[in-house]
Amino acid sequence: MKRVHLFYCLIFSAAAGILIFMPMLSEEESVGMWELINRLSFYDVSVGASIDRFFMDLFPYILFQLVWGTYVYERFCTASIYFFSRKDNKGGWYLGECAKLYLWGVFYLVCLVSVSIAMVSLGREITLDKASVYIAAFYILLYSFFLFATALLVNLLALRIKSVYGFGIVVSVELLAAGAYEVLGNWICLTEEENNAVGMRLFALKCDPLSHLVLKWHGSFVGKVDGIINGYGLSFRIEESALAWAVAAVVVVVFGYAVIKRTEFIENEKE
Amino acid sequence: MTMNFFISQLKLNLTRKNAVLVYGLILVLVIMNYLQYVFECSGYDLLQMYHPMTLGLISEYNNNGSFLLVLYPFLVVLVAGWAYFDDYASGEELFWVTRVGKKQYYAGKILAVFFAAFIVFTVPLFLEMALDIIAFPAAATGNPNFRVPYDELYMEEIRGYMWAALFIKSRYLYVVFRILLWGVVSGILTAFTVGLSYLRIFKYRVLLFLPVYIMLNAIFYLGDILRLKFLTYYGDYLTYYDTFEKSVPAMAAVLLILILVTCGMVVMAAGKDVMNR
Numbered sequence: 001m002k003r004v005h006l007f008y009c010l011i012f013s014a015a016a017g018i019l020i021f022m023p024m025l026s027e028e029e030s031v032g033m034w035e036l037i038n039r040l041s042f043y044d045v046s047v048g049a050s051i052d053r054f055f056m057d058l059f060p061y062i063l064f065q066l067v068w069g070t071y072v073y074e075r076f077c078t079a080s081i082y083f084f085s086r087k088d089n090k091g092g093w094y095l096g097e098c099a100k101l102y103l104w105g106v107f108y109l110v111c112l113v114s115v116s117i118a119m120v121s122l123g124r125e126i127t128l129d130k131a132s133v134y135i136a137a138f139y140i141l142l143y144s145f146f147l148f149a150t151a152l153l154v155n156l157l158a159l160r161i162k163s164v165y166g167f168g169i170v171v172s173v174e175l176l177a178a179g180a181y182e183v184l185g186n187w188i189c190l191t192e193e194e195n196n197a198v199g200m201r202l203f204a205l206k207c208d209p210l211s212h213l214v215l216k217w218h219g220s221f222v223g224k225v226d227g228i229i230n231g232y233g234l235s236f237r238i239e240e241s242a243l244a245w246a247v248a249a250v251v252v253v254v255f256g257y258a259v260i261k262r263t264e265f266i267e268n269e270k271e
Numbered sequence: 272m273t274m275n276f277f278i279s280q281l282k283l284n285l286t287r288k289n290a291v292l293v294y295g296l297i298l299v300l301v302i303m304n305y306l307q308y309v310f311e312c313s314g315y316d317l318l319q320m321y322h323p324m325t326l327g328l329i330s331e332y333n334n335n336g337s338f339l340l341v342l343y344p345f346l347v348v349l350v351a352g353w354a355y356f357d358d359y360a361s362g363e364e365l366f367w368v369t370r371v372g373k374k375q376y377y378a379g380k381i382l383a384v385f386f387a388a389f390i391v392f393t394v395p396l397f398l399e400m401a402l403d404i405i406a407f408p409a410a411a412t413g414n415p416n417f418r419v420p421y422d423e424l425y426m427e428e429i430r431g432y433m434w435a436a437l438f439i440k441s442r443y444l445y446v447v448f449r450i451l452l453w454g455v456v457s458g459i460l461t462a463f464t465v466g467l468s469y470l471r472i473f474k475y476r477v478l479l480f481l482p483v484y485i486m487l488n489a490i491f492y493l494g495d496i497l498r499l500k501f502l503t504y505y506g507d508y509l510t511y512y513d514t515f516e517k518s519v520p521a522m523a524a525v526l527l528i529l530i531l532v533t534c535g536m537v538v539m540a541a542g543k544d545v546m547n548r
Contacts, residue, residue, distance in 0.1 A: 015485070015489070019439065019489060019493075019496070020490035020492065022492075022495070022496040023492075023496055023498075026498070038438040043279070050334070051337060051338065051341050052337055052340060052341050052504070055341045056488070056491065056504075059488050062484070063413060063481070063484075063485070066477060066480055066481055066484075067481075068480065069477055070475045070477060070478075072473070075449075106508050154477075158477070162476070163475050163476050163477040164349070164353075164476050164477050166477075167477050168349070168479070171342075171345065175338070175341060175342065178341075179338065182334065197304070
Protein backbone atom coordinates (compact mmCIF):
# COMPACT_ATOMS: atom_id res chain seq x y z
CA MET A 1 0.00 0.00 0.00
CA LYS A 2 1.43 3.32 -1.00
CA ARG A 3 0.87 6.21 1.33
CA VAL A 4 0.60 8.81 -1.40
CA HIS A 5 -2.25 6.89 -3.03
CA LEU A 6 -4.05 6.56 0.27
CA PHE A 7 -3.66 10.30 0.73
CA TYR A 8 -5.06 11.07 -2.72
CA CYS A 9 -7.86 8.55 -2.23
CA LEU A 10 -9.05 10.10 1.02
CA ILE A 11 -8.59 13.72 -0.08
CA PHE A 12 -10.32 13.27 -3.44
CA SER A 13 -13.23 11.25 -2.16
CA ALA A 14 -13.75 13.71 0.69
CA ALA A 15 -13.50 16.75 -1.59
CA ALA A 16 -15.75 15.29 -4.29
CA GLY A 17 -18.23 14.04 -1.71
CA ILE A 18 -18.47 17.38 0.05
CA LEU A 19 -18.71 19.38 -3.18
CA ILE A 20 -21.37 17.15 -4.70
CA PHE A 21 -23.51 16.52 -1.61
CA MET A 22 -23.39 19.84 0.20
CA PRO A 23 -26.26 21.23 -1.94
CA MET A 24 -28.44 18.28 -0.84
CA LEU A 25 -28.42 19.63 2.71
CA SER A 26 -30.61 22.56 1.72
CA GLU A 27 -33.73 20.37 2.06
CA GLU A 28 -34.89 18.63 5.20
CA GLU A 29 -37.08 15.61 4.44
CA SER A 30 -35.59 12.13 4.59
CA VAL A 31 -33.83 10.77 1.56
CA GLY A 32 -33.42 7.21 0.28
CA MET A 33 -29.92 5.85 0.13
CA TRP A 34 -30.36 5.04 -3.56
CA GLU A 35 -30.79 8.75 -4.29
CA LEU A 36 -27.26 9.38 -3.04
CA ILE A 37 -26.00 6.72 -5.44
CA ASN A 38 -28.07 8.32 -8.18
CA ARG A 39 -26.29 11.63 -7.58
CA LEU A 40 -22.93 9.96 -8.05
CA SER A 41 -23.98 8.41 -11.36
CA PHE A 42 -24.96 11.19 -13.77
CA TYR A 43 -28.28 12.11 -12.18
CA ASP A 44 -28.96 15.24 -14.23
CA VAL A 45 -27.82 14.36 -17.74
CA SER A 46 -30.18 13.71 -20.63
CA VAL A 47 -29.95 12.54 -24.22
CA GLY A 48 -29.25 15.51 -26.46
CA ALA A 49 -27.90 17.63 -23.62
CA SER A 50 -24.69 19.53 -24.00
CA ILE A 51 -21.54 17.64 -23.08
CA ASP A 52 -20.38 19.94 -20.30
CA ARG A 53 -22.97 18.40 -17.98
CA PHE A 54 -21.55 14.92 -18.58
CA PHE A 55 -18.07 16.18 -17.93
CA MET A 56 -19.02 17.90 -14.71
CA ASP A 57 -20.43 14.62 -13.40
CA LEU A 58 -17.33 12.71 -14.48
CA PHE A 59 -15.29 14.87 -12.07
CA PRO A 60 -14.57 12.31 -9.29
CA TYR A 61 -13.79 9.60 -11.81
CA ILE A 62 -11.43 11.72 -13.89
CA LEU A 63 -9.48 12.46 -10.70
CA PHE A 64 -9.02 8.73 -10.22
CA GLN A 65 -7.91 8.22 -13.81
CA LEU A 66 -5.39 11.05 -13.46
CA VAL A 67 -3.73 9.84 -10.28
CA TRP A 68 -3.93 6.08 -10.81
CA GLY A 69 -2.95 6.61 -14.46
CA THR A 70 0.67 6.25 -13.33
CA TYR A 71 0.12 3.35 -10.94
CA VAL A 72 1.66 0.57 -13.06
CA TYR A 73 3.64 2.96 -15.24
CA GLU A 74 5.67 4.46 -12.39
CA ARG A 75 7.59 1.19 -11.99
CA PHE A 76 9.09 1.88 -15.39
CA CYS A 77 10.35 5.34 -14.37
CA THR A 78 12.44 5.56 -11.22
CA ALA A 79 14.94 2.74 -10.60
CA SER A 80 13.26 0.52 -13.19
CA ILE A 81 16.47 -1.39 -13.86
CA TYR A 82 16.90 -2.19 -10.20
CA PHE A 83 13.25 -3.18 -9.91
CA PHE A 84 12.87 -5.36 -12.98
CA SER A 85 16.21 -7.13 -12.77
CA ARG A 86 14.73 -8.79 -9.67
CA LYS A 87 11.38 -9.78 -11.22
CA ASP A 88 11.61 -12.94 -13.25
CA ASN A 89 7.91 -13.41 -13.83
CA LYS A 90 6.68 -10.38 -15.77
CA GLY A 91 3.16 -11.68 -16.38
CA GLY A 92 2.56 -12.62 -12.77
CA TRP A 93 3.80 -9.25 -11.57
CA TYR A 94 1.49 -7.46 -14.03
CA LEU A 95 -1.58 -9.43 -12.96
CA GLY A 96 -0.76 -8.67 -9.33
CA GLU A 97 -0.57 -4.96 -10.11
CA CYS A 98 -3.92 -5.21 -11.93
CA ALA A 99 -5.51 -6.80 -8.86
CA LYS A 100 -4.14 -4.02 -6.64
CA LEU A 101 -5.35 -1.33 -9.04
CA TYR A 102 -8.82 -2.88 -9.04
CA LEU A 103 -8.89 -2.94 -5.26
CA TRP A 104 -7.88 0.73 -5.18
CA GLY A 105 -10.85 1.46 -7.42
CA VAL A 106 -13.19 -0.38 -5.06
CA PHE A 107 -11.67 1.40 -2.06
CA TYR A 108 -12.04 4.79 -3.74
CA LEU A 109 -15.72 4.15 -4.47
CA VAL A 110 -16.38 2.89 -0.95
CA CYS A 111 -14.77 6.09 0.38
CA LEU A 112 -16.91 8.17 -1.97
CA VAL A 113 -20.12 6.47 -0.86
CA SER A 114 -19.14 6.68 2.83
CA VAL A 115 -18.35 10.39 2.57
CA SER A 116 -21.65 11.01 0.82
CA ILE A 117 -23.59 9.16 3.53
CA ALA A 118 -21.70 10.98 6.30
CA MET A 119 -22.19 14.33 4.58
CA VAL A 120 -25.93 14.00 3.96
CA SER A 121 -26.66 12.43 7.35
CA LEU A 122 -25.47 15.66 8.98
CA GLY A 123 -28.69 17.36 7.98
CA ARG A 124 -31.15 14.75 6.74
CA GLU A 125 -32.32 11.32 7.67
CA ILE A 126 -31.23 8.57 5.28
CA THR A 127 -33.63 5.66 4.82
CA LEU A 128 -32.00 2.35 4.16
CA ASP A 129 -33.67 -0.72 2.65
CA LYS A 130 -32.59 -3.89 0.92
CA ALA A 131 -33.07 -2.46 -2.57
CA SER A 132 -30.83 0.52 -1.75
CA VAL A 133 -28.06 -1.77 -0.55
CA TYR A 134 -28.42 -3.80 -3.75
CA ILE A 135 -28.13 -0.64 -5.84
CA ALA A 136 -25.11 0.57 -3.85
CA ALA A 137 -23.40 -2.80 -4.28
CA PHE A 138 -24.00 -2.77 -8.02
CA TYR A 139 -22.87 0.83 -8.25
CA ILE A 140 -19.55 -0.12 -6.68
CA LEU A 141 -19.24 -3.21 -8.89
CA LEU A 142 -20.08 -1.36 -12.12
CA TYR A 143 -17.97 1.73 -11.45
CA SER A 144 -15.02 -0.27 -10.14
CA PHE A 145 -14.83 -2.05 -13.50
CA PHE A 146 -15.14 1.29 -15.27
CA LEU A 147 -12.40 2.96 -13.18
CA PHE A 148 -10.16 -0.07 -13.43
CA ALA A 149 -10.48 -0.45 -17.21
CA THR A 150 -9.90 3.25 -17.94
CA ALA A 151 -7.08 3.77 -15.42
CA LEU A 152 -5.28 0.65 -16.61
CA LEU A 153 -5.64 1.83 -20.20
CA VAL A 154 -4.05 5.18 -19.25
CA ASN A 155 -1.12 3.24 -17.75
CA LEU A 156 -0.65 1.04 -20.78
CA LEU A 157 -0.84 3.94 -23.23
CA ALA A 158 1.60 5.88 -21.01
CA LEU A 159 4.00 2.97 -21.33
CA ARG A 160 3.86 3.04 -25.11
CA ILE A 161 3.63 6.81 -25.62
CA LYS A 162 3.91 9.18 -22.62
CA SER A 163 1.91 9.64 -19.44
CA VAL A 164 0.27 12.81 -20.72
CA TYR A 165 -0.87 11.41 -24.03
CA GLY A 166 -2.21 8.23 -22.45
CA PHE A 167 -4.49 10.29 -20.27
CA GLY A 168 -5.32 12.60 -23.19
CA ILE A 169 -6.45 9.71 -25.36
CA VAL A 170 -8.71 8.22 -22.68
CA VAL A 171 -10.29 11.60 -21.88
CA SER A 172 -10.79 12.27 -25.60
CA VAL A 173 -12.61 8.97 -25.99
CA GLU A 174 -14.83 9.89 -23.03
CA LEU A 175 -15.43 13.27 -24.65
CA LEU A 176 -16.46 11.62 -27.91
CA ALA A 177 -18.76 9.23 -26.03
CA ALA A 178 -20.39 12.22 -24.30
CA GLY A 179 -20.54 14.14 -27.58
CA ALA A 180 -22.40 11.24 -29.18
CA TYR A 181 -25.45 12.10 -27.06
CA GLU A 182 -25.81 15.41 -28.85
CA VAL A 183 -26.12 13.47 -32.11
CA LEU A 184 -28.36 10.78 -30.59
CA GLY A 185 -30.60 13.52 -29.22
CA ASN A 186 -31.93 14.24 -32.71
CA TRP A 187 -33.25 10.73 -32.93
CA ILE A 188 -33.94 9.44 -29.43
CA CYS A 189 -36.38 11.20 -27.14
CA LEU A 190 -35.96 10.19 -23.53
CA THR A 191 -37.88 12.26 -21.00
CA GLU A 192 -40.24 11.43 -18.15
CA GLU A 193 -43.23 12.08 -20.44
CA GLU A 194 -42.05 10.72 -23.74
CA ASN A 195 -39.77 7.80 -24.41
CA ASN A 196 -39.16 6.26 -27.83
CA ALA A 197 -35.97 4.37 -26.95
CA VAL A 198 -36.92 0.87 -28.08
CA GLY A 199 -35.45 -1.52 -30.64
CA MET A 200 -32.69 0.07 -32.71
CA ARG A 201 -32.79 3.28 -30.72
CA LEU A 202 -32.25 1.49 -27.43
CA PHE A 203 -29.45 -0.51 -29.03
CA ALA A 204 -27.78 2.71 -30.19
CA LEU A 205 -28.07 4.10 -26.66
CA LYS A 206 -26.49 0.94 -25.27
CA CYS A 207 -23.60 1.20 -27.72
CA ASP A 208 -22.34 4.32 -25.99
CA PRO A 209 -20.06 3.18 -23.16
CA LEU A 210 -21.08 6.12 -20.96
CA SER A 211 -24.76 5.07 -21.08
CA HIS A 212 -23.92 2.08 -18.93
CA LEU A 213 -22.90 4.44 -16.15
CA VAL A 214 -26.13 6.47 -16.03
CA LEU A 215 -28.10 4.86 -13.23
CA LYS A 216 -31.44 6.55 -13.93
CA TRP A 217 -31.75 4.94 -17.37
CA HIS A 218 -31.34 1.49 -15.86
CA GLY A 219 -33.68 -1.17 -14.59
CA SER A 220 -32.88 -4.39 -12.78
CA PHE A 221 -33.72 -8.08 -12.88
CA VAL A 222 -34.84 -7.78 -9.26
CA GLY A 223 -38.43 -6.54 -9.24
CA LYS A 224 -38.17 -4.39 -6.13
CA VAL A 225 -35.05 -2.60 -7.35
CA ASP A 226 -36.56 -2.14 -10.80
CA GLY A 227 -39.55 -0.44 -9.23
CA ILE A 228 -37.34 2.17 -7.58
CA ILE A 229 -34.85 3.16 -10.23
CA ASN A 230 -36.52 2.45 -13.54
CA GLY A 231 -38.30 5.77 -14.08
CA TYR A 232 -38.06 5.56 -17.86
CA GLY A 233 -39.17 1.94 -18.24
CA LEU A 234 -36.23 0.96 -20.45
CA SER A 235 -35.18 -2.66 -20.71
CA PHE A 236 -31.63 -1.74 -19.80
CA ARG A 237 -30.51 -3.72 -16.75
CA ILE A 238 -27.86 -2.63 -14.31
CA GLU A 239 -26.59 -6.22 -14.12
CA GLU A 240 -25.99 -6.27 -17.88
CA SER A 241 -24.11 -3.00 -17.68
CA ALA A 242 -21.86 -4.34 -14.93
CA LEU A 243 -21.18 -7.37 -17.11
CA ALA A 244 -20.42 -5.14 -20.13
CA TRP A 245 -17.83 -3.12 -18.21
CA ALA A 246 -16.40 -6.32 -16.69
CA VAL A 247 -15.86 -7.65 -20.22
CA ALA A 248 -14.22 -4.34 -21.19
CA ALA A 249 -11.93 -4.63 -18.15
CA VAL A 250 -10.93 -8.18 -19.10
CA VAL A 251 -10.17 -7.04 -22.66
CA VAL A 252 -7.92 -4.25 -21.34
CA VAL A 253 -6.14 -6.69 -19.01
CA VAL A 254 -5.47 -9.09 -21.90
CA PHE A 255 -4.29 -6.22 -24.11
CA GLY A 256 -2.04 -5.05 -21.30
CA TYR A 257 -0.61 -8.53 -20.87
CA ALA A 258 0.51 -8.44 -24.49
CA VAL A 259 1.93 -4.92 -24.08
CA ILE A 260 3.86 -5.82 -20.92
CA LYS A 261 5.26 -8.97 -22.54
CA ARG A 262 6.57 -6.90 -25.41
CA THR A 263 7.93 -4.02 -23.34
CA GLU A 264 11.67 -4.02 -22.80
CA PHE A 265 12.03 -3.94 -19.04
CA ILE A 266 15.62 -2.79 -18.86
CA GLU A 267 14.94 0.56 -20.41
CA ASN A 268 15.45 3.84 -18.66
CA GLU A 269 14.23 6.66 -20.84
CA LYS A 270 11.05 7.48 -18.99
CA GLU A 271 10.14 10.45 -16.78
CA MET B 272 20.24 39.33 -21.62
CA THR B 273 16.93 39.03 -19.80
CA MET B 274 15.09 40.15 -22.92
CA ASN B 275 16.98 37.59 -24.99
CA PHE B 276 16.05 34.93 -22.48
CA PHE B 277 12.39 35.91 -22.59
CA ILE B 278 12.28 35.88 -26.38
CA SER B 279 14.05 32.54 -26.66
CA GLN B 280 11.66 31.03 -24.11
CA LEU B 281 8.64 32.43 -25.91
CA LYS B 282 9.84 31.00 -29.20
CA LEU B 283 10.55 27.66 -27.57
CA ASN B 284 7.10 27.52 -25.99
CA LEU B 285 5.34 28.42 -29.22
CA THR B 286 7.14 25.81 -31.28
CA ARG B 287 6.64 22.99 -28.79
CA LYS B 288 4.62 20.03 -30.07
CA ASN B 289 1.91 20.51 -27.45
CA ALA B 290 1.41 24.19 -28.26
CA VAL B 291 1.08 23.34 -31.95
CA LEU B 292 -1.39 20.60 -31.04
CA VAL B 293 -3.61 22.97 -29.05
CA TYR B 294 -3.34 25.64 -31.73
CA GLY B 295 -4.29 23.07 -34.37
CA LEU B 296 -7.26 21.85 -32.34
CA ILE B 297 -8.68 25.34 -31.89
CA LEU B 298 -8.05 26.09 -35.56
CA VAL B 299 -9.91 22.94 -36.64
CA LEU B 300 -12.88 23.92 -34.46
CA VAL B 301 -12.78 27.44 -35.87
CA ILE B 302 -12.83 26.18 -39.44
CA MET B 303 -15.62 23.71 -38.66
CA ASN B 304 -17.63 26.48 -37.08
CA TYR B 305 -17.02 28.84 -39.98
CA LEU B 306 -17.98 26.27 -42.62
CA GLN B 307 -21.10 25.35 -40.67
CA TYR B 308 -22.31 28.96 -40.82
CA VAL B 309 -21.31 29.31 -44.47
CA PHE B 310 -23.53 26.36 -45.40
CA GLU B 311 -26.31 27.35 -43.04
CA CYS B 312 -26.49 30.94 -44.29
CA SER B 313 -26.13 30.27 -48.00
CA GLY B 314 -29.21 31.59 -49.78
CA TYR B 315 -30.36 33.71 -46.86
CA ASP B 316 -31.70 37.16 -47.49
CA LEU B 317 -29.76 39.99 -45.87
CA LEU B 318 -32.63 40.52 -43.46
CA GLN B 319 -32.37 36.93 -42.23
CA MET B 320 -28.59 36.95 -41.97
CA TYR B 321 -26.75 36.98 -38.64
CA HIS B 322 -24.34 39.74 -37.84
CA PRO B 323 -20.75 38.48 -38.42
CA MET B 324 -19.82 39.18 -34.81
CA THR B 325 -22.38 36.70 -33.49
CA LEU B 326 -20.73 33.73 -35.21
CA GLY B 327 -17.54 33.36 -33.18
CA LEU B 328 -16.45 30.00 -31.81
CA ILE B 329 -16.74 31.08 -28.18
CA SER B 330 -20.01 32.95 -28.59
CA GLU B 331 -23.02 31.51 -26.80
CA TYR B 332 -24.84 30.42 -29.96
CA ASN B 333 -22.90 27.44 -31.19
CA ASN B 334 -22.14 23.94 -29.99
CA ASN B 335 -18.61 23.65 -31.33
CA GLY B 336 -17.49 25.98 -28.56
CA SER B 337 -18.75 23.64 -25.84
CA PHE B 338 -16.26 20.97 -26.96
CA LEU B 339 -13.50 23.50 -26.52
CA LEU B 340 -14.81 24.55 -23.12
CA VAL B 341 -15.05 21.01 -21.79
CA LEU B 342 -11.43 20.40 -22.76
CA TYR B 343 -10.37 23.85 -21.62
CA PRO B 344 -8.96 22.89 -18.15
CA PHE B 345 -6.72 20.34 -19.86
CA LEU B 346 -5.78 22.50 -22.84
CA VAL B 347 -4.47 25.39 -20.72
CA VAL B 348 -2.06 22.93 -19.10
CA LEU B 349 -1.23 21.10 -22.29
CA VAL B 350 -0.22 24.26 -24.11
CA ALA B 351 2.87 25.03 -22.01
CA GLY B 352 2.26 23.68 -18.52
CA TRP B 353 5.36 21.47 -18.57
CA ALA B 354 7.74 24.25 -19.62
CA TYR B 355 9.59 24.12 -16.31
CA PHE B 356 9.20 20.36 -15.89
CA ASP B 357 11.19 19.80 -19.09
CA ASP B 358 13.90 22.28 -18.06
CA TYR B 359 14.25 20.61 -14.71
CA ALA B 360 14.42 17.11 -16.20
CA SER B 361 17.03 18.06 -18.80
CA GLY B 362 19.11 20.24 -16.47
CA GLU B 363 18.57 23.32 -18.60
CA GLU B 364 17.35 25.15 -15.51
CA LEU B 365 20.86 25.19 -14.10
CA PHE B 366 22.27 26.48 -17.35
CA TRP B 367 19.85 29.42 -17.51
CA VAL B 368 20.05 30.27 -13.81
CA THR B 369 23.81 30.63 -14.03
CA ARG B 370 23.47 32.87 -17.07
CA VAL B 371 20.54 35.16 -16.24
CA GLY B 372 20.08 34.78 -12.50
CA LYS B 373 17.45 33.01 -10.47
CA LYS B 374 14.82 35.71 -10.22
CA GLN B 375 15.05 36.59 -13.89
CA TYR B 376 14.85 32.93 -14.88
CA TYR B 377 11.72 32.10 -12.86
CA ALA B 378 9.89 35.34 -13.59
CA GLY B 379 10.90 35.35 -17.25
CA LYS B 380 9.72 31.77 -17.65
CA ILE B 381 6.31 32.59 -16.20
CA LEU B 382 5.95 35.61 -18.47
CA ALA B 383 7.01 33.63 -21.53
CA VAL B 384 4.49 30.91 -20.71
CA PHE B 385 1.76 33.48 -20.17
CA PHE B 386 2.34 35.10 -23.55
CA ALA B 387 2.70 31.76 -25.31
CA ALA B 388 -0.69 30.61 -24.00
CA PHE B 389 -2.17 34.01 -24.80
CA ILE B 390 -1.01 33.81 -28.41
CA VAL B 391 -2.04 30.18 -28.91
CA PHE B 392 -5.53 30.79 -27.55
CA THR B 393 -6.29 34.13 -29.20
CA VAL B 394 -4.75 33.97 -32.69
CA PRO B 395 -7.16 31.34 -34.09
CA LEU B 396 -10.11 33.33 -32.77
CA PHE B 397 -8.87 36.56 -34.34
CA LEU B 398 -8.42 34.65 -37.59
CA GLU B 399 -12.02 33.53 -37.34
CA MET B 400 -13.14 37.09 -36.67
CA ALA B 401 -11.36 38.23 -39.84
CA LEU B 402 -12.89 35.37 -41.83
CA ASP B 403 -16.37 36.26 -40.57
CA ILE B 404 -15.93 39.93 -41.45
CA ILE B 405 -14.79 39.04 -44.98
CA ALA B 406 -17.42 36.38 -45.66
CA PHE B 407 -20.59 37.73 -44.04
CA PRO B 408 -22.31 41.05 -44.72
CA ALA B 409 -21.70 43.66 -42.06
CA ALA B 410 -25.11 45.21 -42.77
CA ALA B 411 -26.88 42.15 -41.35
CA THR B 412 -28.48 42.57 -37.95
CA GLY B 413 -29.73 40.13 -35.36
CA ASN B 414 -28.30 36.93 -33.98
CA PRO B 415 -29.31 33.27 -34.23
CA ASN B 416 -32.04 33.87 -31.61
CA PHE B 417 -33.44 37.17 -32.86
CA ARG B 418 -33.56 38.37 -36.42
CA VAL B 419 -35.53 41.55 -35.85
CA PRO B 420 -33.49 44.56 -34.77
CA TYR B 421 -35.07 46.87 -32.15
CA ASP B 422 -37.25 44.04 -30.91
CA GLU B 423 -38.02 44.75 -27.25
CA LEU B 424 -37.01 41.22 -26.14
CA TYR B 425 -33.79 41.43 -28.11
CA MET B 426 -32.90 44.70 -26.43
CA GLU B 427 -33.69 43.15 -23.08
CA GLU B 428 -31.32 40.31 -23.91
CA ILE B 429 -28.53 42.71 -24.84
CA ARG B 430 -28.81 44.44 -21.47
CA GLY B 431 -28.06 41.08 -19.83
CA TYR B 432 -24.63 40.69 -21.47
CA MET B 433 -21.49 41.15 -19.45
CA TRP B 434 -20.10 44.62 -20.23
CA ALA B 435 -23.22 45.43 -22.25
CA ALA B 436 -22.21 49.11 -22.59
CA LEU B 437 -19.23 48.17 -24.69
CA PHE B 438 -21.39 45.93 -26.88
CA ILE B 439 -23.84 48.77 -27.49
CA LYS B 440 -20.95 51.06 -28.45
CA SER B 441 -19.35 48.65 -30.90
CA ARG B 442 -19.90 44.95 -31.51
CA TYR B 443 -16.45 44.60 -33.04
CA LEU B 444 -14.70 46.15 -30.06
CA TYR B 445 -16.75 43.93 -27.76
CA VAL B 446 -15.67 40.74 -29.50
CA VAL B 447 -12.04 41.88 -29.59
CA PHE B 448 -12.25 42.60 -25.87
CA ARG B 449 -13.79 39.20 -25.09
CA ILE B 450 -11.18 37.34 -27.14
CA LEU B 451 -8.41 39.25 -25.37
CA LEU B 452 -9.99 38.40 -22.02
CA TRP B 453 -10.18 34.73 -23.01
CA GLY B 454 -6.48 34.86 -23.86
CA VAL B 455 -5.57 36.56 -20.60
CA VAL B 456 -7.51 34.03 -18.51
CA SER B 457 -5.88 31.14 -20.39
CA GLY B 458 -2.45 32.71 -19.90
CA ILE B 459 -3.02 33.17 -16.18
CA LEU B 460 -4.13 29.55 -15.73
CA THR B 461 -1.11 28.25 -17.65
CA ALA B 462 1.26 30.49 -15.70
CA PHE B 463 -0.33 29.30 -12.45
CA THR B 464 0.34 25.68 -13.44
CA VAL B 465 3.97 26.42 -14.26
CA GLY B 466 4.27 28.30 -10.97
CA LEU B 467 3.03 25.21 -9.15
CA SER B 468 5.55 23.04 -10.96
CA TYR B 469 8.32 25.26 -9.51
CA LEU B 470 7.50 23.75 -6.14
CA ARG B 471 8.12 20.25 -7.54
CA ILE B 472 5.31 18.65 -5.59
CA PHE B 473 4.13 16.65 -8.60
CA LYS B 474 6.39 13.87 -9.71
CA TYR B 475 4.66 13.02 -12.97
CA ARG B 476 3.71 15.29 -15.82
CA VAL B 477 0.15 14.07 -15.93
CA LEU B 478 -0.50 15.16 -12.35
CA LEU B 479 -0.03 18.81 -13.36
CA PHE B 480 -3.51 18.57 -14.91
CA LEU B 481 -4.94 18.33 -11.40
CA PRO B 482 -4.71 21.87 -9.95
CA VAL B 483 -6.56 23.78 -12.66
CA TYR B 484 -9.12 21.01 -13.19
CA ILE B 485 -9.92 20.70 -9.50
CA MET B 486 -10.01 24.47 -9.03
CA LEU B 487 -12.42 25.14 -11.88
CA ASN B 488 -14.72 22.32 -10.79
CA ALA B 489 -14.58 23.34 -7.15
CA ILE B 490 -15.56 26.90 -8.06
CA PHE B 491 -18.53 25.53 -10.00
CA TYR B 492 -19.71 23.43 -7.05
CA LEU B 493 -19.10 26.27 -4.60
CA GLY B 494 -21.77 28.26 -6.40
CA ASP B 495 -24.21 25.46 -5.59
CA ILE B 496 -23.07 25.06 -2.02
CA LEU B 497 -23.12 28.75 -1.11
CA ARG B 498 -26.29 29.21 -3.15
CA LEU B 499 -24.81 32.20 -4.95
CA LYS B 500 -27.14 34.19 -7.16
CA PHE B 501 -24.73 34.20 -10.10
CA LEU B 502 -23.30 31.42 -12.27
CA THR B 503 -19.96 29.92 -11.33
CA TYR B 504 -19.27 27.61 -14.27
CA TYR B 505 -16.09 28.86 -15.99
CA GLY B 506 -17.59 28.32 -19.44
CA ASP B 507 -20.27 30.93 -18.81
CA TYR B 508 -17.63 33.57 -18.12
CA LEU B 509 -15.47 32.71 -21.09
CA THR B 510 -18.23 32.70 -23.69
CA TYR B 511 -20.00 35.89 -24.66
CA TYR B 512 -23.66 36.79 -25.37
CA ASP B 513 -24.82 34.72 -22.42
CA THR B 514 -27.56 36.50 -20.49
CA PHE B 515 -27.57 34.69 -17.14
CA GLU B 516 -26.52 36.51 -14.00
CA LYS B 517 -22.74 36.65 -13.61
CA SER B 518 -20.44 38.45 -11.24
CA VAL B 519 -17.53 40.47 -12.62
CA PRO B 520 -16.02 41.22 -9.17
CA ALA B 521 -15.97 37.48 -8.33
CA MET B 522 -14.21 36.71 -11.59
CA ALA B 523 -11.72 39.53 -11.04
CA ALA B 524 -11.09 38.33 -7.50
CA VAL B 525 -10.35 34.76 -8.63
CA LEU B 526 -7.97 35.99 -11.33
CA LEU B 527 -6.25 38.36 -8.89
CA ILE B 528 -5.76 35.58 -6.35
CA LEU B 529 -4.28 33.37 -9.07
CA ILE B 530 -1.87 36.13 -10.11
CA LEU B 531 -0.81 36.75 -6.51
CA VAL B 532 -0.30 33.04 -5.83
CA THR B 533 1.76 32.71 -9.01
CA CYS B 534 3.92 35.69 -7.99
CA GLY B 535 4.33 34.14 -4.55
CA MET B 536 5.52 30.90 -6.09
CA VAL B 537 8.07 32.77 -8.23
CA VAL B 538 9.45 34.43 -5.08
CA MET B 539 9.55 31.08 -3.29
CA ALA B 540 11.30 29.38 -6.19
CA ALA B 541 13.84 32.22 -6.42
CA GLY B 542 14.69 31.69 -2.75
CA LYS B 543 15.48 28.01 -3.24
CA ASP B 544 18.92 26.59 -3.85
CA VAL B 545 19.07 25.43 -7.47
CA MET B 546 22.04 23.14 -6.89
CA ASN B 547 20.04 21.16 -4.37
CA ARG B 548 18.19 18.96 -6.82
